[in-house]
Amino acid sequence: MRIHILVLDGVFDLGLAALTDTLDTANQVAGLLAHPPSPVEVALVGVRRRVRTAQGLTVPVVPLHGAVKPDVVLVPALGAKMPDTLAARLAHADMADAAVVLQQWSNAGAVAGAACTGTFVLAESGLLDGQRATTSWWLAPMFRQRYAKVMLDESRMLVNSARFITAGAALAHIDLALSIVRSRSPALAALAARYLLVEARGSQAEFVIPDHLSHADPVVERFEGWARQQLARGFSLEEAAVAVGASKRTLARRLHSVLGKTPLSYFQDLRVERAVQLLRTSSESIDQIATQIGYSDGVTLRVLLRRKLGRGVRELRARI
The missing domain is CATH 3.40.50.880 (Class I glutamine amidotransferase (GATase) domain)
Structure with missing residues (x-):
């Protein structure tokens, strides 16, 4: 060859x-x-x-x-x-x-x-x-x-x-x-x-810094700031659009243009980022962490972590 x-x-x-x-x-x-x-x-x-x-x-x-x-x-x-x-x-x-x-x-x-x-x-x-x-x-x-x-x-x-x-x-x-x-x-x-x-x-x-990416667009940056305050409460596209001062369609279009994601999928990325941070810096169980970021139990969070992080984050595998 x-x-x-x-x-x-x-x-x-x-x-x-x-x-x-x-x-x-x-x-x-x-x-x-x-x-x-x-x-x-x-x-x-x-x-x-x-x-x-x-x-x-x-x-x-x-x-x-x-x-x-x-x-x-x-x-x-x-x-x-x-x-x-x-x-x-x-x-x-x-x-x-x-x-x-x-x-x-x-x-x-x-x-x-x-x-x-x-x-x-x-x-x-x-x-x-x-x-x-x-x-x-x-x-x-x-x-x-x-x-x-x-x-x-x-x-x-x-x-x-x-x-x-x-x-x-x-x-x-x-x-x-x-x-x-x-x-x-x-x-x-x-x-x-x-x-x-x-x-x-x-x-x-596992290496991505979400808020670094969001700075590429002011609407996306405002959405990222709003989303971080809503992780425990949950996602609402209507509330997000009001908070960033854009229509739901404009918000979705800007997220897709900059990040290639829907508002909900980016919201989940931020939840995963916060969960990984807590897993690394606290002794709380995954069920306790799930509650802090808006999930009723750890089942859904485990699925998200495994899907988004794949085989990475070796030190966290035993906990998820």
Whole structure:
């Protein structure tokens, strides 16, 4: 398998290293298997001859004219991590060149993957239109506004859709690389993960800070403030609309535009966030906590926690 890593100027150092080191680890431990797959060939390819990382390190890249067609192309994150700096970086001329080469390789049959802010580079090419995808959880509002045709689920750590693979923030680069290894040899992916001390993790939900996301829109921010005061009392769309000064339809539309959620589902997210906080900081039972956030018993809360947190939050599993 031939893998190209498309390296753009200002690439996130950790993301690039996570991809290359995970794939190299898989190559090195493959010989321990009874039936090892052939090694993957990894090349760093650039749309510019001179590429530096976000920390100023020079990256030796193969120019496009010298790169053969890949089986897989991966896009690591950019060093720009916040919406304003990321928007400015996406406006650079090399983005258009990256979009063209991604389209060419994809049309030739290559699988395309990206992690963290690299998902924005892939989305800029238009290849993710109509596809399911994930991205860095705190950039989900920006992603939805820029790429409305992409079906985004930022709660997921990794999303496979057609010939595209997207991964969440920062260390999800490892999950992305392991998914490529897994497509060739599940046994090798499992072995490499053990050497890297990486556990299976399907969700970003436990890392999300809901009120950070709500600040992307004043109506959503007002709703978030109102909702936190109503966790024990319960949800009412009519009361919420009055409290934020918008119609029920406008409130629902703004929540969906920014967060991709209904008012009720976001309200449940806040309940889960509060429940997790109490589980970590108090000795109260889950039934006692459920009462504090508006549930008559712990059954419904347990279901919500398991569904939204998945296999994450290991230290809480015994309590839920």
